[in-house]
Amino acid sequence: xxxxxxxxxxxxxxxxxxxxxxxxxxxxxxxxxxxxxxxxxxxxxxxxxxxxxxxxxxxxxxxxxxxxxxxxxxxxxxxxxxxxxxxxxxxxxxxxxxxxxxxxxxxxxxxxxxxxxxxxxxxxxxxxxxxxxxxxxxxxxxxxxxxxxxxxxxxxxxxxxxxxxxxxxxxxxxxxxxxxxxxxxxxxxxxxxxxxxxxxxxxxxxxxxxxxxxxxxxxxxxxxxxxxxxxxxxxxxxxxxxxxxxxxxxxxxxxxxxxxxxxxxxxxxxxxxxxxxxxxxxxxxxxxxxxxxxxxxxxxxxxxxxxxxxxxxxxxxxxxxxxxxxxxxxxxxxxxxxxxxxxxxxxxxxxxxxxxxxxxxxxxxxxxxxxxxxxxxxxxxxxxxxxxxxxxxxxxxxxxxxxxxxxxxxxxxxxxxxxxxxxxxxxxxxxxxxxxxxxxxxxxxxxxxxxxxxxxxxxxxxxxxxxxxxxxxxxxxxxxxx
Numbered sequence: 001x002x003x004x005x006x007x008x009x010x011x012x013x014x015x016x017x018x019x020x021x022x023x024x025x026x027x028x029x030x031x032x033x034x035x036x037x038x039x040x041x042x043x044x045x046x047x048x049x050x051x052x053x054x055x056x057x058x059x060x061x062x063x064x065x066x067x068x069x070x071x072x073x074x075x076x077x078x079x080x081x082x083x084x085x086x087x088x089x090x091x092x093x094x095x096x097x098x099x100x101x102x103x104x105x106x107x108x109x110x111x112x113x114x115x116x117x118x119x120x121x122x123x124x125x126x127x128x129x130x131x132x133x134x135x136x137x138x139x140x141x142x143x144x145x146x147x148x149x150x151x152x153x154x155x156x157x158x159x160x161x162x163x164x165x166x167x168x169x170x171x172x173x174x175x176x177x178x179x180x181x182x183x184x185x186x187x188x189x190x191x192x193x194x195x196x197x198x199x200x201x202x203x204x205x206x207x208x209x210x211x212x213x214x215x216x217x218x219x220x221x222x223x224x225x226x227x228x229x230x231x232x233x234x235x236x237x238x239x240x241x242x243x244x245x246x247x248x249x250x251x252x253x254x255x256x257x258x259x260x261x262x263x264x265x266x267x268x269x270x271x272x273x274x275x276x277x278x279x280x281x282x283x284x285x286x287x288x289x290x291x292x293x294x295x296x297x298x299x300x301x302x303x304x305x306x307x308x309x310x311x312x313x314x315x316x317x318x319x320x321x322x323x324x325x326x327x328x329x330x331x332x333x334x335x336x337x338x339x340x341x342x343x344x345x346x347x348x349x350x351x352x353x354x355x356x357x358x359x360x361x362x363x364x365x366x367x368x369x370x371x372x373x374x375x376x377x378x379x380x381x382x383x384x385x386x387x388x389x390x391x392x393x394x395x396x397x398x399x400x401x402x403x404x405x406x407x408x409x410x411x412x413x414x415x416x417x418x419x420x421x422x423x424x425x426x427x428x429x430x431x432x433x434x435x436x437x438x439x440x441x442x443x444x445x446x447x448x449x450x451x452x453x454x455x456x457x458x459x460x461x462x463x464x465x466x467x468x469x470x471x472x473x474x475x476x477x478x479x480x481x482x
Contacts, residue, residue, distance in 0.1 A: 008040040010186075013049055014193040014208040016056030017201060023048035028183045028210055033099040033329035034319055034364045040097075042186045045209035047218050050178070053207035054224040057149040057176035060204025065146045065174035072172055073124055078199035080117035080168075083160075086195070087111050090160060090188055095320040097185040098156050099328040099365070100283050102321050108283070113160035116462070119446030120168035123467045127172075141476040146174030147250060148226025150470065151219045153240070155232050156182035156331055157286040157387075163192060165254075165450075165461040166229040167206070173470035175227070176205045180219055184331050186210035220244050227470065230254070231288075233385070234410075234455050241458075252459035252469050254288070254451060256385040257413030260406040261291035261442075262428065264399065264419040265300065269307060271440075272418040277311045279416065279442035281369050284328050285389035286335075288456075289414040289436065289444065293375075293382055295402050298395040305354055305373050305393055312355035312369040312391075327389055329364040336365040339388030346372045346381035351392065377405045385411070403431050412453030416442050435460075 008030075012019040022043035030040035045053075064072075083090065091110035095102040100109060133140045152166035159181055170177050181189040186208075193208045209215060213236070220228045221243040229252045230240045237253040244251050261276045263269075279291040296304040320328030330336045336359070343357050356370030367389055375382050375392035382392045396402040406415060416438040419425040425439035435452045436444065444450060449465035451457050460466050 007038050008187055010040070010042040010190055013043050013045055014190065014206070015049065015053045016060070016204040016207055017197055018203065020052070022046065028186060030097055030184070030187055031332075032096060033331055034321075036363050036365075040187045042190070042210045044183070045180070045211040045215050047215075049209055050215065050219050050222060053178045053209055054149060054219075054222050056204040056207060057178055058224050060176045060202060061146075061149060064176055064202060064205050067174070069124065069127065069129065069172070072174065073121060075200050076117065076124075076168065076172055077121060079196050079201070080114060080121065082195035082199055083110075083117065083192070084114045086191065087114060090191055092321060093188050093191065094159060094185065095328070097187055098159075098286075098331045099320045101325045101328045103323055103325070104283060105320075109158060109160055113164040116161060116164035116446050117168045119462060120172055120467065122447065123169070123464055124172040127467060135477070137477070138480045139478040139482050141478065143474040143476065144468075144471040145474055147470050147472050148175060149224060150175045150177045150227045150229060151222070151225045152177050152179045153216050153220065153228070153230045153232070154179065154181055156184035157283060157288075159185040159188055160192065162231045162254075163189065165231075165466070169467045170229070170470045171201075171205065173467065175470050178207045178209060178219060178225070180209050180211055180216050183210060183212050217243055220249070221246055223247050225249055228252070229469070237457065252461070253457040254461060255413075255455060255457040256411055257288045257290070257452065257456055258293060258383065258385055258409050258411045259289060259291050259414040259416075259434070260293040260295050260409075261415070262295045262402050262406050262417045263297070263304065264402070264417065264424070264428070265297045266420040266424075267418040268420065269300075269303065273304070273307045273311060275418060275440070275442060276416070277308070280391045281312070281315065281327065281389050284330060285369075285391070286331065286387050288385075291414070291416055291442065292386065292391050293377075293406075294391060294393050295396050295405055296393065298397055301393075301395045308391075308393060309354040309371050309373075312371045315369050317360055317366060317368055327369050329366045330388055331365070333365050335388065336367055339367050339386060339390060342381055342384075342386045342388070342390060343370055343372070346375070346379060346390075346392075349379040349381065351375045351379060351381060354393070356389070377408055383409065399428070403428065406432050410455045413456035414438075
């Protein structure tokens with residue numbers, strides 16, 4: 001996949017479980033962010049393709065929903081096992097498409113997606129679909145039924161992980177899915193489709209439609225779609241919600257973040273820096289949960305500035321397929337230009353470049369891991385999601401000030417606190433309005449609810465709460481004495 005001559009070619013779309021000729025000859029070219037060469041081509045799904053995929057899903061819905069949960073679990077288990085068997089292939093393919101360092105892709109992109117499928121299976125095995133209750137007026141049956149046809153729109157930064165977060169609970173709940181991968185990263189979705197078909201997923205239950213924003217908008221606004229699950233930017237999420245509202249289509253939105261890692265005065269500096277660095281610059285900074293604001297005590301600012309700058313300078317930058325690499329290229333030239341504009345903006349606002357700030361020589365859309373010091377929480381670089389390897393170091397006065405700064409954001413997706421006192425850390429975490437928080441660690445557990453407060457989204461993924469997003473509740477009244 002290093003050159004145009006070695007490009008992966010997919011000439012058909014996966015519609016309803018069958019490879020099908022597209023309605024038009026429009027093609028998406030997938031470009032390596034490292035070599036800037038074409039590494040793949042896929043059809044660009046058009047409106048008629050969406051219509052066919054939704055129609056196939058609607059036709060498949062009654063049969064798939066009626067299957068015993070044990071049968072759905074059996075099929076989805078085979079999908080999970082198929083993904084696990086090919087995780088290295090999947091991880092390297094994602095790295096080739098979006099520049100994720102392969103050391104991170106193998107764990108977070110590929111095996112992380114397998115963990116999501118496995119977590120959904122664990123929830124599905126414990127799911128109760130019908131229960132009897134004593135109501136105020138008599139006995140009741142409360143049923144949980146699949147919501148219907150799901151449109152799953154996933155981003156380019158974690159394509160398999162995000163797809164798993166939507167497909168696994170949807171399929172297990174009894175919902176057919178139309179998956180729209182981002183145009184930057186459609187190749188791994190074909191692998192997923194191949195594995196799903198091989199696992200015995202019935203015809204119509206899954207379609208994969210690569211396409212841009214117009215295809216996505218047509219899909220989420222389609223009258224045949226019952227539920228939209230979207231991961232992306234806040235601006236795109238607002239548009240998805242507006243379009244889906246035309247049909248009163250239910251939505252789950254996992255959107256952006258500008259999360260703060262707060263280092264309290266009693267924290268061990270070596271432990272805190274070692275824990276925050278991978279969480280701040282993960283996936284080349286192209287992660288919604290990345291800890292892109294680091295809050296440190298003003299009295300320790302110089303020490304932490306030196307430590308984080310040294311850590312940023314020490315991260316190897318290079319070919320994402322090289323196991324040594326820790327920072328790969330950004331996904332596109334446009335994204336690199338946006339990140340460089342933010343670095344320049346930060347300097348105009350008064351921040352100082354303590355590490356990075358430049359583009360390494362040679363081809364590829366690289367930006368060195370960058371630390372902006374002397375940053376204030378009022379600066380745009382500290383308030384807006386940059387989605388690149390740029391981190392702000394912000395001093396605070398005392399713990400009350402740290403709480404105020406951490407919470408002073410339109411986002412509320414993630415965050416962490418680092419302290420020698422676990423109870424103090426938990427008390428701090430309870431005060432921050434954010435959907436996921438970590439004390440002296442950074443992780444994302446697939447059995448707990450993941451999602452955002454404020455502009456970071458609506459609804460939850462993972463765990464029983466995420467599974468419930470794909471179920472409707474029905475109340476059946478029974479006569480007294482029944």
